[in-house]
Amino acid sequence: MNNPQLTKNGELKHLLSIEGLPKAILNQILDTAESFVGVAEREVKKVPLLRGKTVCNIFFENSTRTRTTFEIAAKRLSADVINLNVNTSSQSKGETILDTVDNLIAMHADMFVIRHAQSGAAHFIARHVAPHIRVINAGDGRHAHxxxxxxxxxxxxxxxxxxxxxxxxxxxxxxxxxxxxxxxxxxxxxxxxxxxxxxxxxxxxxxxxxxxxxxxxxxxxxxxxxxxxxxxxxxxxxxxxxxxxxxxxxxxxxxxxxxxxxxxxxxxxxxxxxxxxxxxxxxxxxxxxxxxxILPQVTYGIAVRMAVMSILAGNTEE
Amino acid sequence: MNLPDAEQLILSLADQVRPLLDEGAALVGIHSGGAWLAQRIQKLYGKNVDLGTLDISFYRDDFSRIGLHPQIKPSDIPFDVEERPIVLVDDVLFTGRTVRAAMNELFDYGRPGKVTLAALVDRGGRELPIEAQIVGAHIPLQPQQNLHLLRDEHGTLSLKLHEAA
Incomplete structure (x- = not known):
């Protein structure tokens, strides 16, 4: 019963798939997102939760909207954000996924947002990274988003x-x-x-x-x-x-x-x-x-992604 | 230890806040106890006064140690903060960290005018240079003691002392 998404205490560590997540965690994410909706309406559309953290959006497959909303979500949490479109970068030179990730960890990345055409790519990376790193699946093949x-x-x-x-x-x-x-x-x-x-x-x-x-x-x-x-x-x-x-x-x-x-x-x-x-x-x-x-969905997508990122970053117990 | 009656303290707090409201100040309560108090002060004032609430979870300084509070309520400031005098209301003033977080959040809504802090109880033990201008009661407590404001199903407020083991 080892769910790679949860800490030993049953708290959310990575978000890889909704399948297998208890109702309480889904509700926690949705309830927390309610509080983030209003942040976008303030004069300063930012809260300091992820100040000093670095979030890497690694997109092995194109998706402008998803990448943009993850980027805005991370920035509204005060994180620093790196966007990588890997199909146009080193992977075309033969670097493996894990090499790409390891290089970013060497640059002190704290959280990865992964989009990949292959089902299971985000799971694979989550199993590989050190315990303090967080991984969010932003779409893997036909599997989950x-x-x-x-x-x-x-x-x-x-x-x-x-x-x-x-x-x-x-x-x-x-x-x-x-x-x-x-x-x-x-x-x-x-x-x-x-x-x-x-x-x-x-x-x-x-x-x-x-x-x-x-x-x-x-x-x-x-x-x-x-x-x-x-x-x-x-x-x-x-x-x-x-x-x-x-x-x-x-x-x-x-x-x-x-x-x-x-x-x-x-x-x-x-x-x-x-x-x-x-x-x-x-x-x-x-x-x-x-x-x-359809457009409110896009707006709410930012609040939901802010909720997921801040819950993951806050669950530091291993 | 005999604790004062919270309902009596609210009357005293409301009396002290009244002149500020007469001058156009808005009330902002810190979730949850401060929000209850701000509502009660608004009611006792009897006239229209702008009321907001802050849940300071996104501004806490211990996020990296304890994570996000599992039950967050949305902050709600339904008026323009810019240049507005504000009475910030909290239940129990202790280290001052909650008030610091609340002021940081408040300033993300705009640049308020004069901000006055009103606390139902000042229990001492400050870790930051923050003081309340309006206090219902001073009750010095030991660090291991916790004082909470509770609300029953009728809306009646009371103080409860909790001794940590």
């Missing part, structure tokens, strides 16, 4: 505080989506009674029911009376082989339009982790519409 899952849940909680009374639909490319996995784990752990996934068979993992979700292949049935619609990006760059006839065909069946959204509850909210493919998985009228909370 825990801070995205947490910020989605945080957004839902802000608009729909009664988590025990919600019906939530996750729509789209679940198969290739680490975001969907993290969302599902977070929602079920926090006691959301009904989580649906809506997708064609070719975009669902074969054992998806084991995650505790209800499976729909039809938008009209799946969106009926839901409180939250979470759209996923159609991961074009991950698509190898003909899983879909065409983007147009996909939009016709699984794209979110105002008409389809009308099947959900009238006060349902619409979410998307970004970047959006307008006209592929979501219509612009919905993305920019009154029910969309």
């Amino acid at each position: 825990p801070t995205q899952g947490l910020l989605d849940v945080f957004t839902i909680r802000r608009y729909k505080p009664d988590m025990h009374n919600l019906r939530i639909a996750i729509v789209g490319d679940v198969l290739h989506s680490r975001v969907a996995r993290s969302e599902i784990h977070a929602l079920t752990t926090l006691g959301v009674p009904e989580v649906r996934v809506i997708a064609p068979k070719t975009l669902l993992p074969h054992d998806v029911e084991r995650l505790g979700v209800q499976v729909y292949h039809d938008m009209n049935a799946g969106l009926k009376d839901v409180d939250v619609v979470m759209m996923l990006r159609l991961q074009n760059e991950r698509m190898n082989g003909a899983l879909l006839p065409s983007a147009q065909e996909y939009f016709k069946c699984y794209g979110l339009t105002q008409e389809k959204l009308a099947l959900a509850k009238p006060d349902a909210i619409v979410m998307h982790p970004g970047p959006m493919n307008r006209g592929v998985e979501i219509d612009s009228a919905v993305a920019d519409g009154a029910q969309s909370v």
Whole structure:
């Protein structure tokens, strides 16, 4: 039962995956994030918690939004931040991941934020580093993207505080989506009674029911009376082989339009982790519409990442 | 040890704060005891007065030793701090570290005018050059003694002494 994410006292040490984290820790992160939301509205948008710490964002895979929000989060905690896009730096010269990390530790880095195309990359680094170093998974392959899952849940909680009374639909490319996995784990752990996934068979993992979700292949049935619609990006760059006839065909069946959204509850909210493919998985009228909370998700993402970083940095017991 | 009645001390504290509020000061309570007190002072004042609360968890000087408090409440300063006189309210003034953190946080909202510190109890034992201008009672205590302000389900406040082993 050795969970590499937790200290001996059961406190959060690294954030690698939502799977296996107790409800109390998820709630601690979400509650702490509430206090960080207001920091962005002050004259000085900074608190001194990570003063003197160095946070390294190592992105072995591009992601402007995630990297930027991690960078802003660390800076609002007063940390120093180094950004490395490794696909453009030494790895192209043959340096291994651990060499890259060791070099940064030799420069006295305290915390690593890791994005990698390979599932398990952040776990690998977390097992390797010295006990005082902290690691946050910012997306590894198809496996997990825990801070995205947490910020989605945080957004839902802000608009729909009664988590025990919600019906939530996750729509789209679940198969290739680490975001969907993290969302599902977070929602079920926090006691959301009904989580649906809506997708064609070719975009669902074969054992998806084991995650505790209800499976729909039809938008009209799946969106009926839901409180939250979470759209996923159609991961074009991950698509190898003909899983879909065409983007147009996909939009016709699984794209979110105002008409389809009308099947959900009238006060349902619409979410998307970004970047959006307008006209592929979501219509612009919905993305920019009154029910969309897509931009608040970005804002809350900073508060959630500040919460995660400060909780990790504060749990110094080994 | 006989502790004074917290409810009586609040009346005295509110009387002493009143002239400052008459001059336009706002109340800021330090979470949690100071926030309860600031609310009570606002009520006793009877007129409209701006009220804010600070949870100083993000500004503590012992973060690197004890980490983040597991239950943080959002700070809330719903008025413009710039040039505003402020009465900062705390329950028990001890080392002065909480007040230092609160002042650091307050200044991140803007540059206040005159800041006055009001404490229900000054128990001595300062580790920083900080003093309260308004005090409900002076109760000198030993370092191993802890004095807490408690609130029951009716909102009644009381003081409780705790002796560390």
